[in-house]
Amino acid sequence: MPDTPTAPVILGNEPGSFPRSVLAERHPAIIQQVRDAFPYGPDQHRALDALLKNCTEGAIEPLPLDAPDHDQWAAWGTDSYAGHSWYDVPWLWSESYFYRQLLGAVGYFGPGSWQGIDPFRPFKRAELDAPETDEELAPLDALAAKSPEDRANSLLHGSLWGNRADLGFRLSAVGTESAAQAPVPALVADDSELLWSLLSGTGATLCLVADNAGRELIPDLLLLAHLLDQRRIERAVLHIKPHPYYVSDATTADVVDALHRLTGAPGAAATYGRTLWSAMADGRLAVRAHPFSCAPLPYADMPADLRAEFAAATLTIVKGDLNYRRLVGDRAWDPTTPFADVTAYFPGPVAALRTLKSDVITGLDARTEAALVAAEGQRWRTGGTHALIQVRA
Numbered sequence: 001m002p003d004t005p006t007a008p009v010i011l012g013n014e015p016g017s018f019p020r021s022v023l024a025e026r027h028p029a030i031i032q033q034v035r036d037a038f039p040y041g042p043d044q045h046r047a048l049d050a051l052l053k054n055c056t057e058g059a060i061e062p063l064p065l066d067a068p069d070h071d072q073w074a075a076w077g078t079d080s081y082a083g084h085s086w087y088d089v090p091w092l093w094s095e096s097y098f099y100r101q102l103l104g105a106v107g108y109f110g111p112g113s114w115q116g117i118d119p120f121r122p123f124k125r126a127e128l129d130a131p132e133t134d135e136e137l138a139p140l141d142a143l144a145a146k147s148p149e150d151r152a153n154s155l156l157h158g159s160l161w162g163n164r165a166d167l168g169f170r171l172s173a174v175g176t177e178s179a180a181q182a183p184v185p186a187l188v189a190d191d192s193e194l195l196w197s198l199l200s201g202t203g204a205t206l207c208l209v210a211d212n213a214g215r216e217l218i219p220d221l222l223l224l225a226h227l228l229d230q231r232r233i234e235r236a237v238l239h240i241k242p243h244p245y246y247v248s249d250a251t252t253a254d255v256v257d258a259l260h261r262l263t264g265a266p267g268a269a270a271t272y273g274r275t276l277w278s279a280m281a282d283g284r285l286a287v288r289a290h291p292f293s294c295a296p297l298p299y300a301d302m303p304a305d306l307r308a309e310f311a312a313a314t315l316t317i318v319k320g321d322l323n324y325r326r327l328v329g330d331r332a333w334d335p336t337t338p339f340a341d342v343t344a345y346f347p348g349p350v351a352a353l354r355t356l357k358s359d360v361i362t363g364l365d366a367r368t369e370a371a372l373v374a375a376e377g378q379r380w381r382t383g384g385t386h387a388l389i390q391v392r393a
């Protein structure tokens with residue numbers, strides 16, 4: 001990285017910290033929610049009991065030798081971290097491993113009749129089917145009368161703020177303050193002009209590294225539909241997760257559900273849905289589920305094939321809080337550390353669209369940081385009431 005000094009990796013062991021509360025409180029709450037949502041049998045209840053005890057009081061255990069991803073996880077860190085407390089290893093790693101272990105406990109990886117059953121599906125479906133989703137789709141009718149640029153900007157902001165729709169975040173009931181009540185600007189960095197300038201040529205390929213399903217994925221898809229329809233991009237690649245992750249992260253099944261929701265909606269929403277459906281059919285919109293999308297590692301460690309994909313894109317948009325942590329490195333950066341420096345390793349132009357839901361932040365100007373601290377102490381970092389659009393060309 002240029003001349004930027006590095007910063008300590010965030011662990012989960014600092015008393016009173018947000019990461020520690022996620023490990024000690026959010027994860028047990030998620031186990032309970034999943035347990036209550038399915039008529040699991042005794043094996044799964046026992047496995048969930050064991051996971052609850054292990055992830056709060058125990059030491060990290062490697063995956064069973066016959067697990068399909070045993071070797072993958074050994075290379076990603078179980079070889080180094082087995083035997084350590086969950087709190088004493090990088091927080092990015094322990095969170096990610098928690099979701100892997102939760103899927104194992106409910107039989108997701110099989111063999112058996114629960115193989116492939118997404119333990120978060122009831123929450124995702126409830127959100128997608130909620131009347132609020134219709135309320136969010138209704139303004140698309142009025143948007144049709146606006147210029148393509150205004151539409152693009154509205155849809156970009158829809159995609160950005162859609163990132164508040166994170167079920168893990170809501171299940172643990174933090175960040176109840178609404179964006180409208182925030183005393184300092186909601187957007188703490190806005191490089192949207194630079195973002196659009198990167199998509200001003202012809203033949204552009206846009207990679208969108210998605211985050212949550214439902215009410216975040218829908219606006220992501222609307223943005224892609226508009227850009228494809230306007231020929232602002234020739235091709236889009238939507239990176240989703242190969243398996244359920246962080247409660248609401250989008251999988252291929254969630255993309256299919258979202259497309260059905262759009263095509264079945266009244267008004268303009270259905271037109272967007274049909275645009276996407278045909279773009280999937282002719283290859284202008286592709287969906288990728290790369291294993292590294294669920295890796296417990298920063299993007300700086302991405303494998304060569306993924307690096308080549310991002311290198312070939314005109315722009316990669318990285319959505320959400322977790323992806324931001326992975327993009328800049330889950331470290332206690334000074335907030336004014338340049339975003340361009342911490343993303344210098346990324347193989348092509350990259351943009352982050354994220355609402356702020358964890359401590360990591362880079363690329364703020366000193367005045368903005370001071371105003372945020374004066375108004376809110378450090379709550380702005382995790383409350384989900386602020387957002388950013390940061391771009392490295």
Ligand SMILES: O=P(O)(O)OC[C@@]1(O)O[C@H](CO)[C@@H](O)[C@@H]1O
Nearest residue numbers: 022166169320321322323357358
């Ligand atoms: O990536 P997303 O959906 O925007 O947010 C994920 C999140 O809720 O999970 C982590 C804590 O568990 C934080 O990074 C963040 O608050």
